[in-house]
Amino acid sequence: MAASTQQLTADVLVVGAGIAGLQASLDLADQGKSVVLVERKPSIGGTMINLSKVFPTLDCASCITTPRMASVAHHANIDLFTLSEVDGIEKADGRFRASITKKPRFIEEDQCIGCKRCEEACTVFLEDDFDHGLGAKKAISIPFTNAIPQYPVLDADNCLLCGACAKACPTQCINFLQEPKKVEVDAGAVILATGFELTPMDAKPQYGGGAYPNVLSPLQMERLLAPHGPYGGVMRPSDGQTPSSIAYVQCAGSRDKSLGVPYCSRVCCMYAIKQAMLLSGSLPIADITIYYMDIRAFGKGYEQFYQNAKAMGVEFVKAKVARISEDESHNPILRIERQEAGTGPEEVQHDLVVLSLGMVPAWKPSQGGLIAVEADTDGFLKSPSMKLNPALTTIDGVFAAGTATGPKDIVDAITDAGAAAMAAGNYLARTQPTPAGHLP
Amino acid sequence: MSESEQQGSERKGNYALEQLKQLRARRGAGTPAQIERSKRGKEMQNLILKAIADEAKTVPEIAAETGLPEQDVFWWITALRKYSRVQDEMKRGDFVPYRKK
Numbered sequence: 132m133a134a135s136t137q138q139l140t141a142d143v144l145v146v147g148a149g150i151a152g153l154q155a156s157l158d159l160a161d162q163g164k165s166v167v168l169v170e171r172k173p174s175i176g177g178t179m180i181n182l183s184k185v186f187p188t189l190d191c192a193s194c195i196t197t198p199r200m201a202s203v204a205h206h207a208n209i210d211l212f213t214l215s216e217v218d219g220i221e222k223a224d225g226r227f228r229a230s231i232t233k234k235p236r237f238i239e240e241d242q243c244i245g246c247k248r249c250e251e252a253c254t255v256f257l258e259d260d261f262d263h264g265l266g267a268k269k270a271i272s273i274p275f276t277n278a279i280p281q282y283p284v285l286d287a288d289n290c291l292l293c294g295a296c297a298k299a300c301p302t303q304c305i306n307f308l309q310e311p312k313k314v315e316v317d318a319g320a321v322i323l324a325t326g327f328e329l330t331p332m333d334a335k336p337q338y339g340g341g342a343y344p345n346v347l348s349p350l351q352m353e354r355l356l357a358p359h360g361p362y363g364g365v366m367r368p369s370d371g372q373t374p375s376s377i378a379y380v381q382c383a384g385s386r387d388k389s390l391g392v393p394y395c396s397r398v399c400c401m402y403a404i405k406q407a408m409l410l411s412g413s414l415p416i417a418d419i420t421i422y423y424m425d426i427r428a429f430g431k432g433y434e435q436f437y438q439n440a441k442a443m444g445v446e447f448v449k450a451k452v453a454r455i456s457e458d459e460s461h462n463p464i465l466r467i468e469r470q471e472a473g474t475g476p477e478e479v480q481h482d483l484v485v486l487s488l489g490m491v492p493a494w495k496p497s498q499g500g501l502i503a504v505e506a507d508t509d510g511f512l513k514s515p516s517m518k519l520n521p522a523l524t525t526i527d528g529v530f531a532a533g534t535a536t537g538p539k540d541i542v543d544a545i546t547d548a549g550a551a552a553m554a555a556g557n558y559l560a561r562t563q564p565t566p567a568g569h570l571p
Numbered sequence: 572m573s574e575s576e577q578q579g580s581e582r583k584g585n586y587a588l589e590q591l592k593q594l595r596a597r598r599g600a601g602t603p604a605q606i607e608r609s610k611r612g613k614e615m616q617n618l619i620l621k622a623i624a625d626e627a628k629t630v631p632e633i634a635a636e637t638g639l640p641e642q643d644v645f646w647w648i649t650a651l652r653k654y655s656r657v658q659d660e661m662k663r664g665d666f667v668p669y670r671k672k
Contacts, residue, residue, distance in 0.1 A: 294588055308590050361649050369641060
């Protein structure tokens with residue numbers, strides 16, 4: 132089926148609809164700039180919509196993110212493309228031409244009413260990526276409760292073609308033969324808000340991540356702590372038991388040259404402390420231990436947050452974890468060495484362990500594709516003026532927001548996004564012709 | 572829904588079923604591994620639902636009764652709970668008992 136290419140012109144193309152991409156798009160759109168926002172996942176919201184609460188205020192993450200998601204989706208100056216990949220961006224004559232592929236959801240969006248009857252009827256259960264494998268979804272499903280847009284996506288690779296979804300759909304909007312669509316965007320400036328990923332769970336095989344059921348990633352723990360998490364509470368994936376002893380292993384993916392991540396990821400200490408405090412609230416009799424090298428609590432209110440955690444009974448042990456094994460009941464056993472004189476290696480058993488994984492770029496310029504900006508030595512985008520104008524990249528007119536340039540917490544990512552929006556606005560005022568009758 | 576809307580809807584429904592026929596002819600209804608996984612999943616769901624049909628049970632109790640691994644039982648309980656086939660009961664010690672809805 133041949134599909135015609137949609138052509139769009141915009142002031143700014145924003146790549147990535149996590150919290151930084153959302154904020155940059157809103158700031159520009161509120162200034163009257165037209166924005167095309169492209170997100171590769173089926174919903175906007177990025178990693179932040181996956182979190183339970185934020186540090187150090189313990190505000191609900193969803194309550195901060197969802198209004199921004201809704202504003203973006205309904206803003207007259209923003210064209211939103213989800214489940215879409217930017218194949219490439221080229222600069223010519225001072226403008227940027229981007230080629231985008233909108234992948235098929237296998238439903239007709241203009242007819243879908245988001246009733247979820249297709250999801251209820253589907254008989255194929257799969258691991259839910261929103262819950263990081265802890266929960267289940269169907270082969271056709273709306274990505275999560277407050278996803279925007281509220282359309283389901285059919286996983287064509289796992290669909291068994293039973294037709295139950297098509298029979299259940301009241302508007303008959305399922306289209307099993309839907310093809311990808313091409314979109315071309317002509318933009319005056321580009322903001323890259325490509326975000327981050329966590330280091331892989333199995334990057335350090337000696338920690339058993341991905342192999343032992345009760346060794347979790349921090350995002351899995353976020354889902355367990357979330358009000359609508361997969362289990363309805365904090366439980367062990369191996370058997371549904373409420374844990375009475377939980378450990379955090381700090382620097383499990385950062386500050387390690389052997390992983391190619393020699394830098395500090397800046398957020399791991401604080402998210403571990405935040406989760407420890409939330410666990411203390413939801414499991415008051417549980418022992419929570421954080422094994423750390425240094426605690427880096429550098430932001431406003433962070434040191435007080437750390438002291439509050441200690442006062443709440445969270446135990447901080449300055450020790451290096453050498454390896455993790457498990458017993459026959461899937462209890463993780465940590466071999467540790469305390470950094471105190473006169474102590475030797477010892478083994479400590481816990482019910483559940485969280486590996487404080489580090490941050491790596493979700494898109495590396497070295498992967499190619501997207502646009503030919505330069506990478507820094509850490510793999511994140513290089514800013515030629517990190518201290519004076521961190522939104523700049525090595526291409527004039529291309530700006531970076533959020534964790535695209537390096538690990539950041541949410542506060543810094545949002546501030547950074549505002550700076551990128553301002554820089555893009557200034558660039559447009561300097562380079563793009565002003566419509567007749569308008570003052571520059 | 573008016574009669575003409577109903578007819579339009581039925582036409583579109585038939586269109587989707589036609590598409591399915593084409594796809595089944597082109598690639599079959601899933602790989603043998605997918606079909607086997609789906610069959611095994613249905614068997615596990617049935618065993619679990621049967622075990623908790625009359626009485627709420629914890630994951631270790633269901634695993635002991637059905638012979639399924641505890642981890643698999645818990646994953647299926649989570650799946651069935653999400654789609655309202657199973658409900659939680661009052662916590663018993665460190666475990667939540669589950670009952671078929």
